[in-house]
Amino acid sequence: MTAFTETTCPYCGVGCGIRVDQQGAVQGDKRHPANRGALCVKGTALTESQRLPSRLLYPRIKGKEVDWPAAIEHIALRLNDIIEQHGPEAVAFYGSGQMLTEDYYVANKLMKGFIGSANIDTNSRLCMSSAVAAHQYAFGEDAVPACYDDIDEAELVVIAGANTAWTHPVLFRRLEAARAAKPRQQWVVIDPRATATARQADLHLAITPGSDLALFNGLARYLLDQGAIDRDFVTRHVAGLDELRQQLSAPEFAPEQVADTTGLSLERLLHFYRLFQAHPQTLTLFCMGINQSLQGTHNAGAIINCHLLTGRIGKPGAAPFSLTGQPNAMGGREVGGLANQLAAHMDFAPANRDRVARFWGTERLAQGPGHKAMDMMAALERGEIKALWVMGTNPAVSLPDSARARRALARCELLIVSDISPATDTARLADVLLPAAGWGEKDGTVTNSTRIISRQRPFRAAPGAAKPDWWALCQVARAMGFTGAFDFDSPAAIFREHAALSGFENRGERLFNLGALGTLSDADYDALHPLSWPLAGQHGGPARLFADGRFATADGRARLRTAAPQAGPGTRALLLNTGRLRDQWHTMSRTGHVARLMAAATEPRAHLHPDTLARLGLGQNDLLALSNARASILVRPVADDDMAREQVFVPMHWSGEFSAGGRVNDLTEARGCALSGQPAFKQSQVQ
Ligand code: SF4
Numbered sequence: 001m002t003a004f005t006e007t008t009c010p011y012c013g014v015g016c017g018i019r020v021d022q023q024g025a026v027q028g029d030k031r032h033p034a035n036r037g038a039l040c041v042k043g044t045a046l047t048e049s050q051r052l053p054s055r056l057l058y059p060r061i062k063g064k065e066v067d068w069p070a071a072i073e074h075i076a077l078r079l080n081d082i083i084e085q086h087g088p089e090a091v092a093f094y095g096s097g098q099m100l101t102e103d104y105y106v107a108n109k110l111m112k113g114f115i116g117s118a119n120i121d122t123n124s125r126l127c128m129s130s131a132v133a134a135h136q137y138a139f140g141e142d143a144v145p146a147c148y149d150d151i152d153e154a155e156l157v158v159i160a161g162a163n164t165a166w167t168h169p170v171l172f173r174r175l176e177a178a179r180a181a182k183p184r185q186q187w188v189v190i191d192p193r194a195t196a197t198a199r200q201a202d203l204h205l206a207i208t209p210g211s212d213l214a215l216f217n218g219l220a221r222y223l224l225d226q227g228a229i230d231r232d233f234v235t236r237h238v239a240g241l242d243e244l245r246q247q248l249s250a251p252e253f254a255p256e257q258v259a260d261t262t263g264l265s266l267e268r269l270l271h272f273y274r275l276f277q278a279h280p281q282t283l284t285l286f287c288m289g290i291n292q293s294l295q296g297t298h299n300a301g302a303i304i305n306c307h308l309l310t311g312r313i314g315k316p317g318a319a320p321f322s323l324t325g326q327p328n329a330m331g332g333r334e335v336g337g338l339a340n341q342l343a344a345h346m347d348f349a350p351a352n353r354d355r356v357a358r359f360w361g362t363e364r365l366a367q368g369p370g371h372k373a374m375d376m377m378a379a380l381e382r383g384e385i386k387a388l389w390v391m392g393t394n395p396a397v398s399l400p401d402s403a404r405a406r407r408a409l410a411r412c413e414l415l416i417v418s419d420i421s422p423a424t425d426t427a428r429l430a431d432v433l434l435p436a437a438g439w440g441e442k443d444g445t446v447t448n449s450t451r452i453i454s455r456q457r458p459f460r461a462a463p464g465a466a467k468p469d470w471w472a473l474c475q476v477a478r479a480m481g482f483t484g485a486f487d488f489d490s491p492a493a494i495f496r497e498h499a500a501l502s503g504f505e506n507r508g509e510r511l512f513n514l515g516a517l518g519t520l521s522d523a524d525y526d527a528l529h530p531l532s533w534p535l536a537g538q539h540g541g542p543a544r545l546f547a548d549g550r551f552a553t554a555d556g557r558a559r560l561r562t563a564a565p566q567a568g569p570g571t572r573a574l575l576l577n578t579g580r581l582r583d584q585w586h587t588m589s590r591t592g593h594v595a596r597l598m599a600a601a602t603e604p605r606a607h608l609h610p611d612t613l614a615r616l617g618l619g620q621n622d623l624l625a626l627s628n629a630r631a632s633i634l635v636r637p638v639a640d641d642d643m644a645r646e647q648v649f650v651p652m653h654w655s656g657e658f659s660a661g662g663r664v665n666d667l668t669e670a671r672g673c674a675l676s677g678q679p680a681f682k683q684s685q686v687q
Pocket of ligand 1: 010011015035039040041044168169170171
């Protein structure tokens, strides 16, 4: 009989279950609730992507191979020296939604609990933080209310700022199956581009980029004007109606004005509004187009407002549904791996600081939020942060204004990079490189978009001296003198402590409570089946949240977010939009080495409307320089009927490892949502 290892795909927030046999052949896990056996092309190519041309096998200091004890001693001495000279705020950590929850937990404990700085942020800041801020405000906690079964139940599916067909392919297949089984289900897709997702919509709204807020504020105004809100639900479960109603009475939220702002015809706009009004079972999926905006938190909040006003939450087929970009962005949020969170869904309120300090047994706990990703780069640039540990991500390419980020990283007195590859643009800048165990070699848990915790299990030994990230963090912590708190000998031991902290003095104030798993045996941890939180009975909890209309705020009522005005579009030559391709992942450090994944797009191309190309006098084999005050990149253009005339789309993936001239984030602006700190990747201007 063939033996399989059951594990989880590391590429996106759908969190597909995978079975890998002893020969490395991959198949979808039919029993996993996230994918029921389906996999996309990236998932099926997973073991191929493990064959990197240059795998980092041994620690390196300034390019010279050393053994682990030497690397750990060097890092600990340098970090202690920097802390002694400049204080704990001179140290920072930048992690990734690729890290397992156990890695994240140890990194957060080391930084916030023992180094004493909250300068720990993650690339989840780049994809989810606006949704996080909107959830925290509206629901009192960062909790996605929906579950995948809602897709099957919905009568109307609204997809805003997401090319789900390419970026969450297995989820999209479930959407297709739901519509096939329920032909009356309708789809509205809101996207400036006519993407693969938009082309399958019953109604595609190609709005002016950045006008999402006007669209959803206008929808709330329309619902109020039509008397189409669920008055009983709002009266009992929602706060802030009078203030919102008063704000939305301003002329800018009237349909005619919203049509003008969004660039839609009034007829098309009202068609959408009437569809929303008519379907109590509405599911609104949203992703980067909503979150990566100067008004990202307000965008997400405006969507949530429309669901709260109509009572479309906690019911089958009815919820706002933030799609997570990364496999473990959610797990990172759960441990507190963002600079503005403390731990286990707690913020820095004095009572939380006291509770966490007692649990960890530390007197050095960080006293308040630290630098978020873009602020972290600015602090590096100013020389305030002297040491940075980057784990499992490539900020030299993925941060906005990335040429500036590379200069800031190069300024660092001590840049430590943990990765599987020495070839990323960030790894090339490192003073110390640490070889990490990769997917299929490491062991731990991840949480997907719908709060399902799944195991990632190893099925092969890590090559060379590569080690799990939690192990490297614990070794450094102990060498720095933090004895006793980092004696973990397995991911199971870390998970137990993480679970216990989430349940510590948590009498129901926080939904995120894994306390019942705090005594899990090693064997039970190893055998853990996918389960979603909040836990109930023998662990597996209700998949859908807020069914009782009770939220996690102090008074149990959800809060409507005030209706911020839509920011003006500004002047522009071309508006630059960035995003993902179907077959690529992040900065391609794994997928870029798989020939069949590279086949669909071998180089970065700038997508422009044919008329725009003609106006520029360019053919598809010419080279196009896209420039602004920050940088210039050189790419070949491609005529694309799906583009609006004033816009250009360039994929986000290419790094210096694959195309020296195609790093699109050299052009994007290091500016974003003031509330969440998420960069506005989709709102830069170029010539
Ligand atoms: Fe992996 Fe996402 Fe594809 Fe599923 S949909 S196989 S999680 S990349």
